[in-house]
Amino acid sequence: xxxxxTSPEGANLGAPAQVPSSPQKGMFGITGTGxxxxxxxxxxxxxxxxxTPKPYGGYFDEVTDALEEAYPGFADAIExxxxxxxxxxxxxxxxxxxxxAQIMRDDESLRFELCSSVSGVDYLNSDARRLHVxxxxxxxxxRRRVRLEVAVPVGxxxxxxxxxxxxxDWQERETYDMFGVIFTGHPNLTRVLMxxxxxxxxxxxxxxxxxxxxxxxxAEIPPPDQRRVYQ
Amino acid sequence: MTQSGxxxxxxxxxxxxxxxxxxxxxxVTGSIDPLSNEKIVVNxxxxxxxxxxxxxxxxxxxxxxxxxxxxxxxxxxxGIEKNLEYRNWTQxxxxxxxxxxxxxxxxxxxxxxxxxxxxxxxxxxxxxxxxIRVLFxxxxxxxxxxxxxxxxxxxxxxxxxxLYGFREREYILDIFEETSGLRMNHxxxxxxxxxxxxxxxxxxxxxxxxxxxxxxxxxxxxMLSGQIIWQERTKGVAVLDVTGCLAMGVTGxxxxxxxxxxxLRKTMPYCGxxxxxxxxxxxxxxxxxGRYQVRLAEIRESLKIVEQALDRLRPGPIxxxxxxxxWPAQLAVGLDGMGNSLEHVAKIMGQSMESLxxxxxxxxxxxxxxxxxxxxAIEHPRGELGVHAVSDGGTxxxxxxxxxxxxxNLQAIPAMAEGALLADVIAGGASLDPxxxxxxx
Numbered sequence: 001x002x003x004x005x006t007s008p009e010g011a012n013l014g015a016p017a018q019v020p021s022s023p024q025k026g027m028f029g030i031t032g033t034g035x036x037x038x039x040x041x042x043x044x045x046x047x048x049x050x051x052t053p054k055p056y057g058g059y060f061d062e063v064t065d066a067l068e069e070a071y072p073g074f075a076d077a078i079e080x081x082x083x084x085x086x087x088x089x090x091x092x093x094x095x096x097x098x099x100x101a102q103i104m105r106d107d108e109s110l111r112f113e114l115c116s117s118v119s120g121v122d123y124l125n126s127d128a129r130r131l132h133v134x135x136x137x138x139x140x141x142x143r144r145r146v147r148l149e150v151a152v153p154v155g156x157x158x159x160x161x162x163x164x165x166x167x168x169d170w171q172e173r174e175t176y177d178m179f180g181v182i183f184t185g186h187p188n189l190t191r192v193l194m195x196x197x198x199x200x201x202x203x204x205x206x207x208x209x210x211x212x213x214x215x216x217x218x219a220e221i222p223p224p225d226q227r228r229v230y231q
Numbered sequence: 232m233t234q235s236g237x238x239x240x241x242x243x244x245x246x247x248x249x250x251x252x253x254x255x256x257x258x259v260t261g262s263i264d265p266l267s268n269e270k271i272v273v274n275x276x277x278x279x280x281x282x283x284x285x286x287x288x289x290x291x292x293x294x295x296x297x298x299x300x301x302x303x304x305x306x307x308x309x310g311i312e313k314n315l316e317y318r319n320w321t322q323x324x325x326x327x328x329x330x331x332x333x334x335x336x337x338x339x340x341x342x343x344x345x346x347x348x349x350x351x352x353x354x355x356x357x358x359x360x361x362x363i364r365v366l367f368x369x370x371x372x373x374x375x376x377x378x379x380x381x382x383x384x385x386x387x388x389x390x391x392x393x394l395y396g397f398r399e400r401e402y403i404l405d406i407f408e409e410t411s412g413l414r415m416n417h418x419x420x421x422x423x424x425x426x427x428x429x430x431x432x433x434x435x436x437x438x439x440x441x442x443x444x445x446x447x448x449x450x451x452x453x454m455l456s457g458q459i460i461w462q463e464r465t466k467g468v469a470v471l472d473v474t475g476c477l478a479m480g481v482t483g484x485x486x487x488x489x490x491x492x493x494x495l496r497k498t499m500p501y502c503g504x505x506x507x508x509x510x511x512x513x514x515x516x517x518x519x520x521g522r523y524q525v526r527l528a529e530i531r532e533s534l535k536i537v538e539q540a541l542d543r544l545r546p547g548p549i550x551x552x553x554x555x556x557x558w559p560a561q562l563a564v565g566l567d568g569m570g571n572s573l574e575h576v577a578k579i580m581g582q583s584m585e586s587l588x589x590x591x592x593x594x595x596x597x598x599x600x601x602x603x604x605x606x607x608a609i610e611h612p613r614g615e616l617g618v619h620a621v622s623d624g625g626t627x628x629x630x631x632x633x634x635x636x637x638x639x640n641l642q643a644i645p646a647m648a649e650g651a652l653l654a655d656v657i658a659g660g661a662s663l664d665p666x667x668x669x670x671x672x
Contacts, residue, residue: 047602084604085603116480120632136606140493143499145608167478167479167642170639194305209313
């Protein structure tokens with residue numbers, strides 16, 4: 001079954017999305033004459049994710065070296081290696097994800113037996129590949145953690161890792177449900193948290209939160225995504 | 232998109248209308264010869280007392296043997312992760328605490344540890360704050376396991392256990408209420424520390440509880456363990472070995488009951504758990520009985536930790552020293568719950584304008600968190616609770632994902648129940664201790 005990407009996702013439901021623009025401008029989420037604070041001209045740039053140069057420190061060097069040794073396609077498959085806040089992230093070419101996961105699990109010196117968590121992040125307005133999927137792997141043998149991250153455009157697909165980590169089944173379904181990332185080869189890629197006939201993918205940044213204004217003691221409080229907020 | 236097979240739809244002036252007919256039901260039943268084929272499909276839940284909330288199981292039965300189980304979740308999805316993105320970092324605790332409502336303090340702890348890691352203030356958390364966190368998490372673990380004992384007892388026919396379990400849990404909820412002002416959904420842990428100090432009256436209650444519970448626990452163990460029905464319903468039922476657990480991502484007591492002593496408090500310690508003395512109970516039977524044994528032992532281990540934490544509790548600050556992050560108000564529990572203490576209100580309204588400005592800025596705007604992402608995992612009563620938090624450098628979370636153990640563990644129901652009897656689905660499902668609030672978030 002081929003699933004064609006539908007767009008714009010969720011734009012036909014409720015209020016228009018209050019999307020933080022990038023680079024983020026202003027401070028209160030409003031533009032024009034409404035802002036009398038003088039902070040309307042503030043610009044907050046989006047930060048690039050840059051690769052970390054070797055040595056990475058800790059066990060990170062051992063992990064990357066072991067993977068490089070065990071996986072001949074390392075140079076092609078790994079886009080960049082990022083070490084931040086004592087966590088190792090391997091950015092991977094989406095098509096190679098399942099291969100890398102297989103080696104991460106099976107290689108003697110890697111042994112990431114448990115796929116702890118799968119989640120998605122929508123980096124709206126970053127570049128075309130705005131949807132990121134992260135896999136948090138844990139090695140019980142060595143007591144280590146590593147994060148695999150892939151980035152795909154809207155309508156893009158990622159090979160499933162369910163054949164390597166069956167536990168990713170529901171978690172990939174959740175990521176599909178919430179972000180619309182298609183996991184090719186997944187045994188049962190259906191919605192898991194939202195109703196089956198739901199339109200759009202709610203965790204995307206251009207999907208509105210929704211809500212209705214509430215009246216309290218005569219004053220009307222707008223729904224949370226339309227309130228004036230500090231950004 | 233193709234037309235969905237089960238519900239036709241048409242547009243009306245009021246919006247889209249779905250027509251659910253179930254019209255193919257006659258063809259389905261008509262094509263089955265009742266003499267040669269006894270296969271029936273039973274829909275269990277979402278409103279069923281033994282599904283711990285709103286879990287739906289679609290069971291395919293041949294006689295009393297289950298040939299296929301399909302768990303259906305999502306009935307309690309409340310969009311907690313999405314809502315977080317529209318509030319500031321501190322307000323986030325108020326949301327995450329409502330996910331797994333039997334272990335609210337663990338949700339808060341996981342979230343707060345993730346925010347603190349993003350801020351880079353993990354080692355600035357004061358000793359007293361860490362000790363209070365450990366103390367309350369362990370009390371919460373006990374209360375969660377007591378509810379497990381209560382509900383599982385009820386589902387397997389021991390109704391009195393249900394009453395006892397909930398009664399003892401009430402003691403712990405009283406302690407929580409004394410401290411945070413609320414029985415559940417406390418929002419007590421905050422990024423940077425805890426909302427307010429533990430009053431002496433609560434300490435006294437905890438001390439009393441430490442004397443009270445072990446005696447009661449022994450009674451309950453005597454009541455259940457020797458019971459022939461309890462043994463028949465739990466021993467050798469819903470077996471899942473270590474390989475199965477790891478493949479399905481099952482952690483917590485279920486994994487430990489299959490023999491692997493994997494407890495994040497020991498293997499990847501946080502909040503200073505490495506300084507406490509406790510054992511990680513395991514069993515080797517990998518069945519419901521083993522999980523029961525492990526949970527009982529865990530309650531006892533938690534009591535040990537609570538006692539040590541009480542002894543370690545030294546006077547000191549409960550929030551980080553950084554005034555740009557620490558909540559400006561000294562909170563207090565009043566008649567109507569927790570709020571700003573009267574002294575603090577008097578100070579900002581009457582004496583110090585700078586304090587008022589500072590309070591206003593920090594409460595309305597919140598603090599900024601440097602951009603980046605972290606993953607923090609803690610040992611929840613049901614397994615690994617992971618929080619993946621992403622910041623774009625603003626005052627709101629950019630994305631927070633909770634890897635809830637209930638969600639992941641529920642995947643294992645088919646592996647445990649297929650091929651067994653219908654009654655064992657109940658026992659197996661209960662032994663996973665799923666909480667749908669956490670599962671569906």
